[in-house]
Amino acid sequence: MKIYPYKRLGRPIALRVTSVALELADGTREPLDTSAYSTQQQAVALGVAGHDWVSAVIGVSATLPPGADAEDAPWSDLRVLAVLTDGETNIRTSTALTRDTDDSRDWSGSLEIYRDDHLGRASLAAYAVATVDGVAGRSIAETDRSWTVDTVSDEPVAGLQLEVQKASFTKSSREWLRAYADAPWIVDTSARVPTVFVNSDVDGIVGLLDSSASGVESKVRDLLVAQMATDVWTAVFHGAIGDLEVEPGGTPVFPTDWQGEVLREMLPDVVPGVHVEEALRQVHRRRTGDAGWAELQTRIHYAAIRRAEASKALGYAIRSLEQANRESEK
Amino acid sequence: MITQPDHVPERLALLPASAADPFITEQLLKAEQVHGGVDLAKVVVPLPEDDARWDVEPIRSLVEDAMFEFRDDRTRADAWLAPRLHATLRLTRREAADRRLWTHIALAVAPDYVAWRHLPPPTAQNGARRIAPERFQGPADRQCFSRLWWAAELFRNGADYEPVQVACGNQDLIHTVLRRDLIDHRPTAQALVRLVRNGKVTTGREINGLSVAITAAGATLVYDVLAPDEPRDLTPLRDWIAEAQTAPPVSRHVLPEGPDEDPVPEASVDALTDYFLELFETAPVRGTKIDS
Numbered sequence: 047m048k049i050y051p052y053k054r055l056g057r058p059i060a061l062r063v064t065s066v067a068l069e070l071a072d073g074t075r076e077p078l079d080t081s082a083y084s085t086q087q088q089a090v091a092l093g094v095a096g097h098d099w100v101s102a103v104i105g106v107s108a109t110l111p112p113g114a115d116a117e118d119a120p121w122s123d124l125r126v127l128a129v130l131t132d133g134e135t136n137i138r139t140s141t142a143l144t145r146d147t148d149d150s151r152d153w154s155g156s157l158e159i160y161r162d163d164h165l166g167r168a169s170l171a172a173y174a175v176a177t178v179d180g181v182a183g184r185s186i187a188e189t190d191r192s193w194t195v196d197t198v199s200d201e202p203v204a205g206l207q208l209e210v211q212k213a214s215f216t217k218s219s220r221e222w223l224r225a226y227a228d229a230p231w232i233v234d235t236s237a238r239v240p241t242v243f244v245n246s247d248v249d250g251i252v253g254l255l256d257s258s259a260s261g262v263e264s265k266v267r268d269l270l271v272a273q274m275a276t277d278v279w280t281a282v283f284h285g286a287i288g289d290l291e292v293e294p295g296g297t298p299v300f301p302t303d304w305q306g307e308v309l310r311e312m313l314p315d316v317v318p319g320v321h322v323e324e325a326l327r328q329v330h331r332r333r334t335g336d337a338g339w340a341e342l343q344t345r346i347h348y349a350a351i352r353r354a355e356a357s358k359a360l361g362y363a364i365r366s367l368e369q370a371n372r373e374s375e376k
Numbered sequence: 377m378i379t380q381p382d383h384v385p386e387r388l389a390l391l392p393a394s395a396a397d398p399f400i401t402e403q404l405l406k407a408e409q410v411h412g413g414v415d416l417a418k419v420v421v422p423l424p425e426d427d428a429r430w431d432v433e434p435i436r437s438l439v440e441d442a443m444f445e446f447r448d449d450r451t452r453a454d455a456w457l458a459p460r461l462h463a464t465l466r467l468t469r470r471e472a473a474d475r476r477l478w479t480h481i482a483l484a485v486a487p488d489y490v491a492w493r494h495l496p497p498p499t500a501q502n503g504a505r506r507i508a509p510e511r512f513q514g515p516a517d518r519q520c521f522s523r524l525w526w527a528a529e530l531f532r533n534g535a536d537y538e539p540v541q542v543a544c545g546n547q548d549l550i551h552t553v554l555r556r557d558l559i560d561h562r563p564t565a566q567a568l569v570r571l572v573r574n575g576k577v578t579t580g581r582e583i584n585g586l587s588v589a590i591t592a593a594g595a596t597l598v599y600d601v602l603a604p605d606e607p608r609d610l611t612p613l614r615d616w617i618a619e620a621q622t623a624p625p626v627s628r629h630v631l632p633e634g635p636d637e638d639p640v641p642e643a644s645v646d647a648l649t650d651y652f653l654e655l656f657e658t659a660p661v662r663g664t665k666i667d668s
Binding site: 052 | 397418555557560607
């Protein structure tokens with residue numbers, strides 16, 4: 047928990063996206079239906095129109111926690127801002143929201159986002175700002191979890207997204223894949239989004255992955271996917287830890303792109319029981335220090351297995367094998 | 377020292393990290409030997425044919441002029457090249473955030489410049505000198521060309537590149553500040569430049585102390601309220617990018633002009649400069665002695 051040297055609201059702001067409309071290249075405006083955003087995932091997907099959009103207008107509504115307007119509140123000049131940031135393109139734009147009615151706790155407004163300003167994902171947060179103890183611009187409450195605005199995806203999902211590409215490793219125009227011709231899949235974490243290349247030269251692998259069959263085949267497919275996912279999570283974790291920026295004092299900084307998302311998600315399983323910031327420091331110390339890196343591998347592997355839901359996939363695969371065996375014995 | 381590859385492409389392209397990796401050899405990092413260029417050309421992702429922005433020649437000639445002009449003091453090349461690279465290679469931020477473009481420039485177009493600028497100088501201790509691989513392919517604030525482009529993008533004041541020259545003239549400023557998201561707020565970037573220009577903050581230690589203090593204060597203060605900026609408008613940038621199709625080469629002697637955007641509101645820069653100065657005077661700077 048953070049300690050602030052001034053009075054604040056005790057609870058976070060609730061932020062909701064209420065509408066999304068795209069401005070297309072031909073000048074027309076296309077309102078998106080509610081499938082473009084998800085309150086549960088806190089995510090907006092602007093990619094539904096493909097590459098044709100130029101800008102998007104996102105309508106938002108923020109509800110302040112109780113107490114913001116209390117008679118005896120120690121602040122004045124209350125304002126609410128929606129702030130959009132993108133660590134990849136260094137964009138920061140803020141929009142003032144307006145109070146719905148005089149005595150309402152709801153503030154709303156809309157912000158414009160340009161496709162040319164983003165390559166992948168941006169975050170959207172809200173701040174309540176006021177003058178406290180004579181100091182202007184103090185933040186007295188924020189959203190505790192930002193919304194994700196994905197400028198590429200057509201599905202509003204907050205978590206890490208992987209790209210899966212199928213390619214013949216021996217014939218691909220990506221010449222570097224040829225070195226891995228005997229592997230069924232490899233993970234590339236150096237791309238902008240972690241990518242799994244599936245080797246279509248392996249007989250039947252593409253058919254198996256794409257199959258919509260039920261029964262044993264689907265369980266084997268899920269097991270294979272879980273195995274790939276375990277590889278991916280392990281690789282992205284190592285990739286993210288290996289690329290950490292370190293402040294002059296030696297403190298590692300959370301990356302702003304997907305690597306940061308991966309670390310925040312996995313660190314609680316890698317170093318349980320401490321804040322993610324402290325967990326990151328510990329992991330970084332072990333990797334760069336003399337001891338403890340090898341010992342940590344088991345925990346990293348464990349965190350990857352949990353993310354990949356490998357136990358569940360294995361459990362179902364074994365059960366369906368047992369069933370199949372029983373039936374063949376009949 | 378290496379020269380340019382035998383085969384330099386005519387057009388810029390995208391070079392994915394995994395494809396670039398085999399070309400970043402130990403000999404290249406030691407500036408002893410560079411690839412021939414032909415094999416590298418096979419693994420790139422081409423950019424659209426009909427866009428003059430992807431011509432290699434204007435960039436190649438810029439870096440050659442920089443190497444000649446600053447042959448005696450290569451760190452000074454940054455302040456000269458940053459605005460000129462930015463005005464030559466007119467990009468949206470979306471395009472500039474694609475690291476594959478910068479990797480291609482560093483490896484295929486001008487590896488000799490990367491070596492010239494970033495091979496550590498010989499000292500008694502470092503017998504085996506080596507360029508950091510991140511100068512060819514790496515984070516935006518470290519890679520040889522993307523750090524200059526982003527410094528120009530984040531420190532320019534609308535069309536005016538003069539603040540970029542000041543910022544890039546101080547290695548500590550771009551080294552420490554570029555990696556932090558605090559300068560994503562234009563008034564903050566301009567206030568920092570003003571402090572450096574006025575000589576209020578100069579050494580690396582001071583700049584670092586100040587940027588730590590600004591970030592710490594920013595955890596409780598919303599700078600957008602203290603120092604509001606103009607709303608973002610992409611029209612001038614789009615026009616400027618469209619003009620790239622017919623633009624003449626940038627002047628080597630006077631500063632070019634950037635996109636015709638509104639400058640940062642002066643009142644906001646004033647307010648933040650005063651505030652940062654106050655922060656700086658009360659912030660402990662590591663390693664300084666307090667005069668009694």
